[in-house]
Amino acid sequence: MQSKREGWTLVWHDEFEGDAVDRSKWDFDLGNGFYDYRKHVWVPGWGNEELQYYTAEPENVTVADSLLTLRAVKAPLHGCGYTSARLKTRKRDGAPLFTKLYGRFEFRAKVPWGKGLWPALWLLPQDDRYGGWAASGEIDVMEIVGEKPQQVLNSIHFGSEFPARSLLTHVHDLPSGSLVSDWHVYAVEWEPGEIRFYVDDVLTKTQSFWWSSSKSRGGLGIHAAKASDLNPWPAPFDQPFYLLMNVAVGGNFPGAPNEQTRFPAELVVDYVRVYDKVGGYGEAAPRGKGQFPWHKQA
Numbered sequence: 001m002q003s004k005r006e007g008w009t010l011v012w013h014d015e016f017e018g019d020a021v022d023r024s025k026w027d028f029d030l031g032n033g034f035y036d037y038r039k040h041v042w043v044p045g046w047g048n049e050e051l052q053y054y055t056a057e058p059e060n061v062t063v064a065d066s067l068l069t070l071r072a073v074k075a076p077l078h079g080c081g082y083t084s085a086r087l088k089t090r091k092r093d094g095a096p097l098f099t100k101l102y103g104r105f106e107f108r109a110k111v112p113w114g115k116g117l118w119p120a121l122w123l124l125p126q127d128d129r130y131g132g133w134a135a136s137g138e139i140d141v142m143e144i145v146g147e148k149p150q151q152v153l154n155s156i157h158f159g160s161e162f163p164a165r166s167l168l169t170h171v172h173d174l175p176s177g178s179l180v181s182d183w184h185v186y187a188v189e190w191e192p193g194e195i196r197f198y199v200d201d202v203l204t205k206t207q208s209f210w211w212s213s214s215k216s217r218g219g220l221g222i223h224a225a226k227a228s229d230l231n232p233w234p235a236p237f238d239q240p241f242y243l244l245m246n247v248a249v250g251g252n253f254p255g256a257p258n259e260q261t262r263f264p265a266e267l268v269v270d271y272v273r274v275y276d277k278v279g280g281y282g283e284a285a286p287r288g289k290g291q292f293p294w295h296k297q298a
Contacts, residue, residue: 008104008275015271016068021061021087025097028056029086029246032078038132039219047133050118051250051257053080061085067268072117072247074263082263086246090126099126099240104275105141106187107245111180112265116257117146118248119267121186123241130236131214134158134165135221137236139195142186146254146261149179152186154197158210158236161221170197170205183270191277193234193284208285212236234284245269 003010014025021028032053033044045051052072054060060083062069072084089098107121120143125136134157143153152172159166174180187198195207212235213224224230232238247267250256257263 003271003273005104005275007278009278010273011103011276012098012100012274013271014068016063016066016269018063020063021056021068026087026089027091027097028061029054029088029092030056032080036132045251046248048248048251048253050248051080051116052082052084052248053077054086054246055083056085057083059083061087067270068245070119070245070247070267070269072112072249072263072265074257082249084247084249086244086248088124088242088244090124090242096126096240096242098274099242100274101238101240102190102192102281103277104187104189104273105243106185106271106273106275107141108183108185108270109142110183110266110268111142111144111149112247112262112267113144113146113149113180114257114261114265115147116250116254116261117144117265118251118254119144119265120244120246120248122244123188124244125236126240126242129239130212130231131216131221132161134167135161135212135214135231135236136239137210137212137241139188139190139237139241141188141197142199144180146257149181150174152180152184152199152204154188154205156195156207156210156237158212159221160213160223161216164213164221164223166211168207168210172197172199172204174199190237191281192238195237210234210237233287238284243272243274245272 070085123139138157140155155169189196212231
């Protein structure tokens, strides 16, 4: 295992050397939605009108030859037209398996593509410290618009609770002739006040602007109107996050599959590695003048 990286120390990893998912490291999301206990409602389609039903069955997830494969299949189950898999380093009851505040998070993967496919490698907060999504943040290390296999999206979600969330997305074009279905290393380096995205060790984007507000009205998030509405910088990216990997099908983002979409659609992962920065992390730089949600970003 060639896992050494200058300036970083490996603190957690999975090389998928066995013949099954390591349940001490990963758990499964199951079904086609979740129950929002704060609002006491069932949220179908994972909040995005997604079409897949997640399982832990061998048809949808396997480990063999030092590779993890998450497989979206066109097959009916419980009223859904597709099955797939979603792994996370957090148990379904909310208990953490692995979380990390700051560090380098790295995935080596081959990603499926096609209209209506929505594979992703990403991070979510262990606790909704500042409120529901996206007031407590989300970091998308890699996702794609299914029919654009030459492009990688790097994103952060933040702001207030839905519907007043904010999103910053960077589109990275792969080198000519390369597709997401080839092997690539997707990584994010997260430090206080700065998040840097990489594809194959090429810096694709540095983000150092975001905000978080816990203000709401009638159970819905509202945009911050003044400085006192903001949670202390660098919230929400100042708390431990956990890792997720999945292949969604359909939904508001990629649209529905069409007759050209190929199934099964396989996300193949060679390894997942998490590093700590040698020497630790400094303090977040203070916000610059005008870097507030009611001002245009500087």
